[in-house]
Amino acid sequence: MAAPRKLDYEEIFALRKSGMTYREISRKCGSYTTFIGKICRENGIKPYGGYGRAQRKKDQIDIVLDYIVKNGGVLGRTLKKLDIDLCPETVRTAATRRGINLRDYYHFGKENKNWRVAQPGHTRHETGYVQVVGTCKHCGHKQEMRVTSIDISKTAPVCHRCGGLGHGKL
Ligand SMILES: [Zn+2]
Numbered sequence: 001m002a003a004p005r006k007l008d009y010e011e012i013f014a015l016r017k018s019g020m021t022y023r024e025i026s027r028k029c030g031s032y033t034t035f036i037g038k039i040c041r042e043n044g045i046k047p048y049g050g051y052g053r054a055q056r057k058k059d060q061i062d063i064v065l066d067y068i069v070k071n072g073g074v075l076g077r078t079l080k081k082l083d084i085d086l087c088p089e090t091v092r093t094a095a096t097r098r099g100i101n102l103r104d105y106y107h108f109g110k111e112n113k114n115w116r117v118a119q120p121g122h123t124r125h126e127t128g129y130v131q132v133v134g135t136c137k138h139c140g141h142k143q144e145m146r147v148t149s150i151d152i153s154k155t156a157p158v159c160h161r162c163g164g165l166g167h168g169k170l
Pocket residue numbers: 136137138139140141159160161162163164165166
């Protein structure tokens with residue numbers, strides 16, 4: 001009967017430094033993932049540049065959340081657009097931990113000729129439609145409006161302050 005393979009710590013450390021995950025190392029060297037993790041941590045072994053999978057994931061979460069906070073949008077579509085392979089639940093959890101409510105950014109950044117949704121968040125009118133606060137591109141006036149009036153209409157509604165013309169017409 002063959003003797004069980006003796007674990008080569010140096011090999012494990014080298015693999016870890018090269019960026020392999022604990023799981024990958026455990027498969028290759030025939031030991032438990034938790035044990036590989038334990039000895040690597042105890043010996044301060046990290047992938048070169050500190051750029052392990054966990055760090056990469058964290059960086060990707062930062063990229064997605066920064067993008068949404070700046071530009072608005074829906075999470076699933078944003079992940080596709082940025083070509084980032086993260087589980088939406090992971091991003092949602094991270095957002096909540098940072099006090100970001102992703103729902104507030106669904107309509108944020110939408111615009112038409114006269115209006116831009118420059119303020120996160122939306123409400124639902126008692127009759128059912130979604131309302132956002134639009135900022136007039138001509139005079140900066142803010143007023144509530146249906147999100148569809150920005151989504152679908154190229155210009156509507158009329159600004160209560162300048163009439164959408166930027167001439168201070170009241
Ligand atoms: Zn205006």
